[in-house]
Amino acid sequence: MPRSLVDPQAVPAELRPYLADLVQRAHTICGPHLLSVFAVGSIALADYRHGRSDIDVNVVVEPSLPRHSVRELAEALTHRALPCPADGLELVVYDSSFALRPSGEAGYLLDLNTGPLLPNRASFDPARSPAFWYVIDRSIAYQAECLLFGNPVRKVIATPSPRDLLAAILASVREHTTGEGHLTDNQVLNGCRSVTFCRTGRWMSKSKAAQLIMGSEQDFRTLIEAALRSFELPRTAAHTLPTADVQTFSTWVRERVEEAATHRAPD
Known part of the structure; x- marks a missing residue:
């Protein structure tokens, strides 16, 4: 079980304990199906501002991960279960069969919004969300490669066309x-x-x-x-x-x- 982040210095100090706990919970629930966890958004672009920025995280899992585990992960990472130190957590889970091909679709297994200033929302249906948020975040992830756990970012996702x-x-x-x-x-x-x-x-x-x-x-x-x-x-x-x-x-x-x-x- 992971006890620390791949590169703690790549993320703001005030977020390191929270992100380490997030990775540990993801690993506990997903086990060997968990391939990678990486930061996107302001953390990946080195412009996180405490009190203003959200925490943006992407997770890539094997397609064989049971769907009940995805729902269990959503519950384990809510602000109620794991208090978010920022205004909010925006976490997206993809299976690798989707993430490894360039796409203009949302394509997620889970889109979780939670935190002190975000209404708790867990979506399991990518057709219900505008795709552009996810396309842009995958492009940022591919460029920044801000890995928290697991396989290198470019080994698990493709950049959009x-x-x-x-x-x-x-x-x-x-x-x-x-x-x-x-x-x-x-x-x-x-x-x-x-x-x-x-x-x-x-x-x-x-x-x-x-x-x-x-x-x-x-x-x-x-x-x-x-x-x-x-x-x-x-x-x-x-x-x-x-x-x-x-x-x-x-x-x-x-x-x-x-x-x-x-x-x-x-x-």
Whole structure:
């Protein structure tokens, strides 16, 4: 049974005991069917902010894992059973037969959201979820390789095709453009990260992407600076940015991503 993370220094110190417990519980329940556990999101991109960021984790298991074990894992990792030290845990479980092929689908066995600021939700039906979240996270995972336990990330998942990835980024941008359920600072910074990926082919932290966009797009500098200041605050204290400015920026982001999708290289 694993007693520590593969590379404790790769994750923030305040999360190491929790992530070690998460890995240990996953190993106890899944046994030899557990192939890998790795971080995605802000942890993988070295931009985790305590009091603002969620903990994002992907798990890959063998297809032979009994489905009752997936439900047992969901119960064992709820905030009630394993208190989450961050605002929330977003954990996704894939079987390796899906994860090893490029896909634009959600494709999960389990999507668990839990934590002090997240309503507890466990989904076992990927058809019920927008696919773009999972496609983008798998791309980030493949790039960052932030392994917590098991086989190397690139041995257990494939990166999405350029076509599927750009479609996912465009869907994400459109989702954030609505503003529903999203902090305005995150709308702006997510837009910066999306455009930066389209320009560079690399995922960056939101803060680093924002710095790059500010350097090239002076018209949006004031708005992005305000978003970065707000991003330093707990999400319960985040500032509300001017609606018209955010919408103008979001429209610009969508147009840049649409251009990238139109002119993408063939798969």
